[in-house]
Amino acid sequence: MLSRRTVLGAALAWSALPRLAHAELSPDEVLRQAIALEASNPVFLGATPLPEDDARWAEARAYLDAAPTGTFPHKVARYFDQAVPESFQERWPDAYANPLIVWFFLETRTKPEGDLTAWCAAFVSWCLERSGVASARSAASAAYRSWGEAAWSNGEALPGKAQPGDIAVFRQLSDPAHGHVGFFMGVDPQSDGRIMVLGGNQRTQGAVRKSHAVTHVSMRTTGNLELHSIRTAPGLRPAATS
Incomplete structure (x- = not known):
């Protein structure tokens, strides 16, 4: 067996x-x-x-x-x-x-x-x-908190050195083992304290609702699920801005 x-x-x-x-x-x-x-x-x-x-x-x-x-x-x-x-x-x-x-x-x-x-x-x-970029090889979002190098760290003004296509890493303050990870697509132009994230296992709001899905959404950077860092690595830049 x-x-x-x-x-x-x-x-x-x-x-x-x-x-x-x-x-x-x-x-x-x-x-x-x-x-x-x-x-x-x-x-x-x-x-x-x-x-x-x-x-x-x-x-x-x-x-x-x-x-x-x-x-x-x-x-x-x-x-x-x-x-x-x-x-x-x-x-x-x-x-x-x-x-x-x-x-x-x-x-x-x-x-x-x-x-x-x-x-x-x-x-x-x-x-x-x-895309030929070495991943964290982990199913845990927390593994990306130390992946690559920080283009933006918690406490800095957004977007710092972060560019669209970098990796946005969130952590859950009430239980740091939990979190979320997706692609940073820019600062939300319509709302302070939010960024646009393209990723999986996300949910949308509004007329068209999807849950636990691949979506492009606006996410808060503070709260129980807070933005920990935005990471970059060779292969993500340049030209990851379109």
Whole structure:
């Protein structure tokens, strides 16, 4: 019998991302092994995986394969916000796990750590790796608090040296193990103390509401979820300003 560690090790050895080497396992085999032990496999975030013969696995795979390469990470994120159907952009409300989100974890060698993580960090990591930028290789947003170097730190005036496409890292003051991470897209021109963030596992307000989805939203920089820092690294600049 395969252990959870065996399944995850096999899954994480294979990747379609440009900077990671291919192993012998195919995507289909990775999924078969993961689904076989879904009861103890954290990549499904507590939800039930689709049956392995469900056509939506192939559909999700096609969206990943069509994501742009040779560009900047925030533009990869923008592809998921603009070109992927909404049904694949967010956590599914029924019992099944969105296969696209499952692949974000599998392809970045990350896995959730209980209730301390959602999928915002896996999404950022996938977009970074797709662009050839080394990610934090963690499903925890807190891992990005020390990733790269700070272009802006808490207490400074925004935006400081931060540029669109850098990584915005939030922490939850009531429980510092929790937080959020996404792509900083600029200071909100319509509201003081807020920035525009493009990322996964976010929610929108207003006429069109999405929750736990890939969105481009305005977020407060203070409060219980406060902006910790905005990070940059080689590969994010220059030209990450459009």
